[in-house]
Amino acid sequence: MVVNRAPSHQTQRGAVSLRVILLLFTGALLLLVLAVGFVSSFGYFRSYVSEQLAEHAQDGATAVGLSLSNAIDGRDPVASASLIDAVFDSGHYQSVRYLDLNGEEIAGRVLPMSEMPTPGWFQSLADLDLTPGQAEVVQGWSRLGTVEVVSNPQRAYQDLWRITLGLVIGTLVIGGLGLLVLFLLLTRALRPLRALEQHAKALSQRNFRNRVTAQSTRELNQVTSAMNQMTDDLGRLFDGQGKLIAHLRRVNNEDPITGLSSQRAFDQRLKTEVESEERSAPGVLVLLQLAGFSEYNQTFGRNEANRLLSSMAKSIGAFVAAHAGSFAGRRNGAEFSIYIPGVLPADAKIWCGELLRQLDGLYADLATPMDVAVHAGVAPTGVERGIREMLASADEALRAAQERGDTGCVLSGPDSEGHHNLETWRAIISQAIREQSLVLWMQPMISEGQAEPVYYQVFSRLDGPEVALKASAFVPLAERFGLIADIDRQVVGKVLTHLAREPGRGLAISLGGASVASEAFRDNLLSMLSDAGEERVNLWVGISEHTIHHHRTEAGILVKALVRLGVPVLVDRFGVGGVPFSYLRNLPVQALRIDNTFVHDIDTHDDNRFYVESVLSIAHSRGVKVFATGVETAAEYSVLTELGIDGAMGYHLGRPFVADN
Template identity: 25%
Template sequence: MSHTNTQAGLSLKAQLYALVVGIAIVSFIGSSWININTTRNYLNEQMEIHAQDTATSLGLSITPYLDGNSSNAVIIETMIAAIFDSGYYETIILHDVDEDVVHQRANPVSVDGVPDWFIDTFSLNSPLAVTELNNGWNMAGTLSVKSHPGYSYFKLWKHGINNFLSSFIICLLSLFIAHLILRAVLRPLAQVEQQAVSVGRKQFSLIDKLPMTRELRTVITAMNTMVTNIQISFMQMSQHADKLNKDLYVDPLTQLGNRRAFESQFKADLVEMEPKDLATFGMIQLPSLKTINIEQGYKSGDAYICLVAQAINEKLGILSSFKLFRGAGGTFLFTTQDAANNIMPLCESLHYRFSALNSTAYPQGFGEIIATSYTKKDDLSSLLSKLDTLLTQESSTGKDGVIYSDIEVKSTHGLRQWSSMIDDIATSDNVKFMFQPVKSCENNEVLYFELFPQFVFNQESIANNQLYAMAERLNKSTTLDKKTLKELAKLSSFASGVTVAINLTHQSLHDVDFRQWLSQFHHDNQETLPNIVFEVSESAILASVESSIDFIHFIKHLGCQICIEHFGSNFTSFKYLKGLDIDYLKIDGAFIRDLDKHPENRYFIQAVTQIGHSVGIKVLSPHVKYAESLAILNELHCDGVQGDYIQQTMHLFEREKENNNFFSPSALSLND
């Protein structure tokens, strides 16, 4: 789960502080060394002068007594002892004219209170001062005097300590002042950096307070202008896309998808269904709408339509896969991935709600409900004909609002059975994977492989649409997501650097406990897991944008990527993308299927690509079945494509047999 760390490297702040501290340390050490060396040279000169003066004055004093008289010798010794006993001299030696030592006094070199390392580092050179002694015109001898370095070492050590402390205090004060200056200078740069990071996360923040530094004011003003322009461009494109989307696919009265949106969505759902999947298609008619429009006016008719839409959403909206559309006039159409026998209780509850709302104001009845199951093999026109026929048959019986399903229920699973089945799946190893690549339009390389789990119960594959729909109702969809990730960690055929996508359910996206589990799971398996893209549906994001932002930040911290799939299916404003640090947008398949036959979809896709690219998001197009669609998507500058024309969905073990390194970005080519 590696990803490029945009904040890698040494920050400018660290570099400047390191430079300032380095200069301060070098200056401090250099000035201290020079100061001590200067003082040492001065002390050496002082000891030389002191020794020479002593030798000269003492020599003049003892010269009259150099006549060899024994009594005079005692005087000389006394005079030398008086000088030597002061302790400032290392040696005093008196030689006669024959260089023989007449008198000598020596003091051992020992320095108290000064460390040996300091003496070794800053050694003093005590010179030997010599003066000639004359008796009249005749030379009587020589006197040698050498100053003792102990006192000089002590003075040099004390001076070194004082110099160190004073220099250190000055250095700290200078560093503190430099810190204040650097902080004032770098604070705007940090704000600029944070602003750039925010733009990368699709957040457009401005810096209000401008610094005093002219260059920084110019940079920040330019950044603010750039961010403002990006925000304006994003908002304008979002508004344009929203208007285009609503004009084409949204009913202006109920804000539900219209008939065109329903047909596109229904065909896209068929493509995603598996042969064993069983879904439900329903129709709701408003038999009294025409009468109300004529007798009470269109305003009352509009209120009637909105009341029905509200009642439908209250009863059937609890289904995670429920989609409601308004057809022509007083017709509502809905689909759900649940089988008909699973939603019958909810439809009956809606029927009772219609009955409660029925009154003399609705002479032909409040509402009629017709529902039937369908599979991947069914087509829309035959299903609509069937529902119209069933509605006519039910109306002829004289029963108002009868719920009807023509699918004979041979075997049903109650909530307890589904719950038990999900628990069994979570503890078993009966999970297989299928996959399909998402390829780049620019260079035909694989952006990532999307994995689809297949769960097996009692040696039979379970239809994913029913399984996940029931898991959502039972609050157990997180269990399925955990199982999928655990099985993913067991796979070992991933090439280096490969990226795979896993779908996350609505519950997992907003479950804090799941995030804690995922963090530990990633920590325990990060060496074996590939790079991961989590795909979440647009409806799950819109359920709580704030919670989604927290989850995305958490995912990015783990090094994963995020993709919003079925983008555009909710006909909502695109402005919610601002602030979502996502990597991919996967357009809903309803806009891609038969793209060459629906030119109006091109404008929507073009708007999405412009919005995505303006904030650094890659736009992906699934359900590509024809070469004509691929050519159009390339013209519209989509970043990636997926679908049967690119490559059909394959079982994981089938590809593994062909190539042990099957999950490689270069392992697949277009149409292989």
């Protein structure tokens, strides 16, 4: 199976560039003209030399004939032979023969052709016409015979050879200079085309910063100007669409005063985390409230009250950022909610106390001279415990904390609900890494109308003392302990081994934020992928949107390096990072994977449906695929396919299964 990926600009193998075509055509025409000129010149000189040889032979024959007729008795063979020897020894003739009326030779001399100094192939090529010169020998009124003279072609061949060499050298020099000048002219004239090609490639990779500045002919300059204008327009359009999506997300999911999640958005995500079978994992819910906020609002006014809420939200946001996978929201008034996944209730109570002391100090400074307090209730997740039960339990604990008066938090239920402390968890995870006992599970990413899955998402699970723990349970702890890079490295190694055994299957992994931020891990990952060979193109690497936001430079370096290796990259948990959409302009990712928060109950949630539809429109216009996770009902999948999703994953489409390790 070939993994589907977003179309990207690729060099067309076998295609010839315009410059090469023009160079070949014009160069061939130039060489043809020079060849015709050479052949014509050679033929002219050859004819000229042949005529000169014929005239020279005729002159020699006439002179010898007159001598035998008048000065010497042509009937005397000895005298005739002496005259012919004297003429022949001058070296100007190849043969001199005196024939009687019957054609019999009376006297004569002939020069062998083997003594010619020019190459034999050239003689065969030139093949000079050696027309003999003839003259009659008479005595009075009687004819004695005929003299035949053939000129020596040696000098003629030498002259023609020198002329030919001159023609060849001249043709090569003129042709070479002509081709060089032609190459330089075409290179200069077509320089913008190369720049336009690179510009088009940059556009296909959603890079709108490039501009073509090379100038050439009027037509190419107009095309260049149009391309630059289109780039500016696309950049503005992309920014506008990105800002629109960010605005829609803020309007639908963020509290306008604090910037935290709205109550509806928080409850929606909490429901996904707690009730979804795919995402369910241990965690705690914290409800937090500022005591005396109504009095503060009446005393200092609405603007100061809003400033207080904003300051509290910044501290809560810093707390959430320090705990991987956590998220927070404002419910109403001065009440906030925080969810921390993969944490023990006892540890959560300690962290909650630290946060309350920080908030209490900030609140007290702003509310002086009022007496203030901050209260919180903590409720853990549990089997068959939904969002309603958790909220009710946390609210009950909050009321208990408020009854105590002073700042503090109350944990609903016994403090011993956590079976292991942090050190025990650190030992369990470290042992799993050391013994390489992580188990790989897979879940298919299904595409409508495609027989085979787009890829299989790989999850890691840890064999705990009692039950196998999902990644959503132990990964936050591994992040906190600084062990996530070791887990990711082990998962990558096992996945590459699996790809080598089944090269036709596409697999996908998700990297932790600390792994992406680690230069050592990035170098190790790229080295492992380079050694994996061509099978690496079947591995999708997921990086969460939250990681891209907080480690923009490191994520950019890794994404570009992976793309150079041919490894497709997708943005994981898209939509919950709360970051601007514009980062996709400079990151050549192949896909987005929308978080299940926006998928859960999408068939009844119009805002989420509109958000997903908007993301699909923008992503597809940029050549980026969009996948969805957490599809657990037929109604959810029906809406996603109607919107044009490229792939979906969830318990409704295929349950996770153990990979062959």
